Amino acid sequence: MSEKHSHVEEHRDDEASKLGMWLxxxxxxxxxxxxxxxxxxxxxxxxxxxxxxxxxxxxxxxxINTIALLFSSMTIAMALTAxxxxxxxxxxxxxxITLFMAVIFLVNKYFEWGHKFEMGLYPGSPLMPLLxxxxxxxxxxxxxxxxxHALHIIIGMIxxxxxxxxxxxxxxxxxxxxxxxxxALYWHLVDxxxxxxxxxMYLIS
Amino acid sequence: MANNVSHITEYxxxxxxxxxxxxxxxxxxxxxxxxxxxxxxxxxxxxxGFKAFMVLSYFxxxxxxxxxxxxxxxxVFVLFALIVLITFIDYAYR
Amino acid sequence: MTTETEKIKYVSYLDHEGKYNGIFAWIxxxxxxxxxxxxxxxxxxxxxxxxxxxxxxxxELSAQGETIMNAQTYNGVFTVHGVIMIFMVVxxxxxxxxxxxxxxxLIGAKDVSFPKLNRLSWWIFMVGxxxxxxxxxxxxxxxxxxxxxxxxxxxxxxxxxILATSAAFVLGFSSIxxxxxxxxxxxxxxxxxxxxxxxxxxxxxxxxxxxIQLLATPIVGITLVMLIAERLFGIGFFDPNLGGDPLLYQHxxxxxSHPAVYVMxxxxxGVISEIIPxxxxxxxxxxxxxxxxxxxxxxxxxxxxxxxxxxxxxxxxARWFFSLLTFIVAxxxxxxxxxxxxxxxxxxxxxxxxxxxxxxxxxxFIIGGTTGLLLGSVATNIQVHDTAxxxxxxxxxxFGGMGFAFFxxxxxxxxxxxxxxxxxxxxxxxxxxxxxxxxxxxxxQFIIGFQGMPRRxxxxxxxxxxxQVISSIGGLILAIGxxxxxxxxxxxxxxxxxxxxxxxxGSTLEWQIPSPPSVENFDEEPIIKKNPxxxx
Numbered sequence: 001m002s003e004k005h006s007h008v009e010e011h012r013d014d015e016a017s018k019l020g021m022w023l024x025x026x027x028x029x030x031x032x033x034x035x036x037x038x039x040x041x042x043x044x045x046x047x048x049x050x051x052x053x054x055x056x057x058x059x060x061x062x063x064i065n066t067i068a069l070l071f072s073s074m075t076i077a078m079a080l081t082a083x084x085x086x087x088x089x090x091x092x093x094x095x096x097i098t099l100f101m102a103v104i105f106l107v108n109k110y111f112e113w114g115h116k117f118e119m120g121l122y123p124g125s126p127l128m129p130l131l132x133x134x135x136x137x138x139x140x141x142x143x144x145x146x147x148x149h150a151l152h153i154i155i156g157m158i159x160x161x162x163x164x165x166x167x168x169x170x171x172x173x174x175x176x177x178x179x180x181x182x183x184a185l186y187w188h189l190v191d192x193x194x195x196x197x198x199x200x201m202y203l204i205s
Numbered sequence: 206m207a208n209n210v211s212h213i214t215e216y217x218x219x220x221x222x223x224x225x226x227x228x229x230x231x232x233x234x235x236x237x238x239x240x241x242x243x244x245x246x247x248x249x250x251x252x253x254g255f256k257a258f259m260v261l262s263y264f265x266x267x268x269x270x271x272x273x274x275x276x277x278x279x280x281v282f283v284l285f286a287l288i289v290l291i292t293f294i295d296y297a298y299r
Numbered sequence: 300m301t302t303e304t305e306k307i308k309y310v311s312y313l314d315h316e317g318k319y320n321g322i323f324a325w326i327x328x329x330x331x332x333x334x335x336x337x338x339x340x341x342x343x344x345x346x347x348x349x350x351x352x353x354x355x356x357x358x359e360l361s362a363q364g365e366t367i368m369n370a371q372t373y374n375g376v377f378t379v380h381g382v383i384m385i386f387m388v389v390x391x392x393x394x395x396x397x398x399x400x401x402x403x404x405l406i407g408a409k410d411v412s413f414p415k416l417n418r419l420s421w422w423i424f425m426v427g428x429x430x431x432x433x434x435x436x437x438x439x440x441x442x443x444x445x446x447x448x449x450x451x452x453x454x455x456x457x458x459x460x461i462l463a464t465s466a467a468f469v470l471g472f473s474s475i476x477x478x479x480x481x482x483x484x485x486x487x488x489x490x491x492x493x494x495x496x497x498x499x500x501x502x503x504x505x506x507x508x509x510x511i512q513l514l515a516t517p518i519v520g521i522t523l524v525m526l527i528a529e530r531l532f533g534i535g536f537f538d539p540n541l542g543g544d545p546l547l548y549q550h551x552x553x554x555x556s557h558p559a560v561y562v563m564x565x566x567x568x569g570v571i572s573e574i575i576p577x578x579x580x581x582x583x584x585x586x587x588x589x590x591x592x593x594x595x596x597x598x599x600x601x602x603x604x605x606x607x608x609x610x611x612x613x614x615x616x617a618r619w620f621f622s623l624l625t626f627i628v629a630x631x632x633x634x635x636x637x638x639x640x641x642x643x644x645x646x647x648x649x650x651x652x653x654x655x656x657x658x659x660x661x662x663x664f665i666i667g668g669t670t671g672l673l674l675g676s677v678a679t680n681i682q683v684h685d686t687a688x689x690x691x692x693x694x695x696x697x698f699g700g701m702g703f704a705f706f707x708x709x710x711x712x713x714x715x716x717x718x719x720x721x722x723x724x725x726x727x728x729x730x731x732x733x734x735x736x737x738x739x740x741x742x743x744q745f746i747i748g749f750q751g752m753p754r755r756x757x758x759x760x761x762x763x764x765x766x767q768v769i770s771s772i773g774g775l776i777l778a779i780g781x782x783x784x785x786x787x788x789x790x791x792x793x794x795x796x797x798x799x800x801x802x803x804x805g806s807t808l809e810w811q812i813p814s815p816p817s818v819e820n821f822d823e824e825p826i827i828k829k830n831p832x833x834x835x
Contacts, residue, residue: 016412016487022274023479026281027517033285034521034551038536040289041296041547059234066230074223077214077264084213123532133535133542140534144525188265195256199249203237273486284514284601291602291620292550298614 014178021182025189028152032193035145039200042137049134054204056121057142061112062202065105066194072101073191076160076184086174088167095164095180098187102157109150113143142201149193156190159183212269222263229256307822311718311815326422329414330818334421335400336716341425342396345387350781352380357740357774359757360767373757374443375458379435381446382463386470387428389701390559393566394512395424395477397708398505400716402481404809405499407490407827409819412483420476427469434462445755447556450537450548454529461530464523471516471523474562478512481505492827499807499831500589504569507593511558511565515601519555522548546611553604561600563697565593567704568635571657574711575639577805578654579646582832585638592631599628609680618677625675632668636661651803652726656707659734663699667692670745685755688748691741699737706733706784713788714798718815721791729787733780739773806833 043050079094113122116139120127123143128136163183166172172180233252237245262268267275312332319327328334356376359366368376399417403410411417435441437459444453444460453460485506489498525536526548535541537548576583583589605613605621639661648654670692673679683689714720743766748754752763759767801810808825809816 013412013487016483019274019486020413020479020483022277023482023513026277027475027479027513029281030285030514031517031521033288034518034525034554037289037292037551038525038547041292041544042536044293044296045544046542063230063234067227070223070226070230073260073264074219077219078216081214081216081219123528123534129533129541136535137542140528140532140536144528144534185265188260191264192257192260195260196250196253199233199237199253203233203249204246281514287602288554291605291617292554294620295546295550295605295613295617298616299612 012176012178014181017178017182018185021185025185028189029192032145032148035141035148036196036200039141039145042134042141043200043204046134046137049132050138051204053135053138053142054202056116056119057202058112059202061108062198065108066198068101068104068108069191069194072098072105073188075101076187080177080181080184083167083172083177083180084174088173091167091180092164095160095167099157099160099164102153102160105153106150109146113146116143145197146201149190149197152190152193156183156187159186212266214263214266214269218263222259226256226259229259307817309813309817309822311813312818313718313815315818327418329410329418331399331403331410331414331417332716332816334417335396337421338391338395338399338424341428342388342392345383345428349380349384349388350778352376352383354774354778356380357771360759361771363761363764364758368757370757371440371443374445374755375435375441377755378442378445378463382431382442382467384697385446385559386467387424387431389563389697390474391424391470391477392563392705393570393701393708394481394505394508394562395420396705397501397570397712398477398481398508398566401712401809402484402502402505403488404812404816404820405502405807406485406488407493407808407821407825408484408488409821411480412487413480416476416480420473420480423469423476424473427466427471427473430462430466430469434459434466437462447552448523448526449552450526450529450543450545451539453526454538461527464526468520468523471520474512475516478509478516481509482513485509490825490827492829496587496590497827497829497831498590500572500583500586500593501566501569503590504565504572504593507597508562508565511562511597511600515555515558515562518551519559522551522555525551546608546613549608549611550604553607554601557604557607558597558600560697561596563701565596567660567701568593568632570704570708570711571639571660572635573805573807574653574657574707575642576832576834577711577803578649578651578657579643580649580804580834581642581646582830582834583638584641585634586830586832588634589638592634595631596628599624599631603628606675606680609677610684622675622677626672629668629672629675636665636668649803651710652721652723652730653707653711653803655727655730656703656710659730660700660703660707663695663703663737667695667697667699671696683748685753686748687744687752687754690754691744691748694741694744699741706730709788711803712809713791714802715809715814715816717792717795718798718813719791719793719795720798720802721787721795725783725787725790729780729783731780732776732783736773736776736778736780740770740777741773743767743770743773804834807831 075094076098079091079098082088082090082094116122121139122128123140128139131139160183163172163180166179229252233249236248236252239245241248261278267278312330315330317324325333325337328337355367356373359368359373359376399411440458442448442453442456442458442460442463444456444458448460448464485498485502489495525534528534529536529538529543533541535543537543537545539545572583572589603621603624605617606625609618609621670688674683674689674692710721710726744752747763747766750762752759752766798814800813802814803810806828808827811825812820812822
């Protein structure tokens, strides 16, 4: 496929990198899928308890976080568009806004969790085993799923920070933006998961 | 093979998609605050599915990607749905 | 295109000198062929540890009562035997070794799509393996739960479950990345002129396998994390005392672990599909059927997991559903068997060691497969679930199937990998001893399993004693066979006659290049045939 005389550098296949990132996204979808499966089973078994427990969550904060992530998805997509149009300044601004939205999300999460910790609700707390089964399961799933999601936000942020620096120093440019494109895909995945997590955790009536 | 600059998503398209997504979010919150019983879950999940579809198609550029990729994405969601459904064959009838 | 004056000087991938020296030239290698050998040597070592553990079990079972170990030790031994064999030998085995070595070559590529990711996969594999081995030596003792780690015992036992399951998690990552790499490689790096339906059947098998590795593994990943969380935080997903459901663990575990068995067997079938045509000098019968059956097995294989759980308390409807799907998934496998046999019919058969292993694969696979149907039918399953019958079934399928296919691949591709030939007579003797020992070891287990001998028991009722002794003798013969096989191959690698490029008259691309291959596989443009199995 590539020339015999160039053994190193320009064997570049951006389609392959993109396909690779999509395949990795599939694994992440199934990873969270396992948790969604567990959630759906326990929810069907402890319907009442899940409903009552979700009242402990603040729909307002959840909604703000949802908007923040949706907005950040748009801005990172715009960053890619900007890069494809060779608008380096706009690309940098958009990546920056994306990261800022991510920070907002994490700060909110910090307050949400902090509030629960104050109430004695955290994995391994002495209070948890005293709860009725459905409540225990709901909160366990809550921490597990939002925690795993937050971990992925952090990973995504690291990826985007790397993109930020590479856009800045020109390694990512309008002829070579695979890394940004794939980093953006990963970020959208994080948003996708939250799109399902939000109603299932916060909006059970 | 270098990047194929075959399609660039315009800013205003992205902006419009965000508007739709926010509208859908608002809709979800409203619908689930009403007392519709089991229907609420269904509607919430359908709306979430639609939002996911928008994110996949426009933000993640799937609308303009190869047929292969679109089929693969669809396949993954179908596989997950089947696994959930089949597991419920156990739980629903126990 | 190279001209005469520009001809690249041939350097075997074994001798090539690059950026690193000594051992680093290997453990930092990105050449898929070197990575394949790294996997081979590691996996061979783990296999022999697993064999020793198996033989220790056989010694324990040779006599009633406590023979060389007590019950707790026995539980640890069969758990470790399973964890090593499943996660460190049989799941990675064929893909990581022969998939790595031959997938790029068979599709006319210089390497996989992501060579550095490939190297990372091996590093991760080694880290996970070290963790798994380490879990044996913690003060809390090796895990005693069985490789299946069923809750609630696994969430409460004091043994080193967390380290062992973390090891499995890490190993899973390696599997996922390898699958990812192979899928992209097949989509992006096929030589010009090689469409999907011009690929040989081993790449087809690797392709189907890679999808399972990619999609199924994350589910066991998250399940093991949930298990660890339950041990650490008392969450109660699976512990009925805390309101959880032990069946949920079983569902989640088998949603991965059943597709995992297809990860084991699909590449094995791919190997057989390569060997049979070569040694019959005949185009494979039903190429498209075999290719598509690999995809069918992978797809349907995701939907049958409940057949491991018929006696667990699942609903009747679930048992019905899983049984039906299990019978359906047997069909594509049967198609392959028919097509292999049809290929052999009136072929120009050359009985060399690879062919012997391939044919015995078919025999052992048929036994393993049909006993699988017996297990797949709910009514008969009740009699044999958790007995030695199951043990015999899966050893026939995994060891007789994947294991013998692995040996077949070793003997088939040996000249290409090491550039030398081994002694056919000695290899044939090794095969014969192995085959006889294998059947003497495992066949009696079908019988006593049916009669009620439970699995994972270190002791048993007097009526099973004779069969257990026979089995243990078989185990001894098997071990001798393994030794003969290994000695033959090691001797061949060291001092065997130099191998020609095409010792077997094969038609696929690996036989067009020198033995061993050069670093970039094809120093000249390969000739892509429309039909990969084209014999004159």
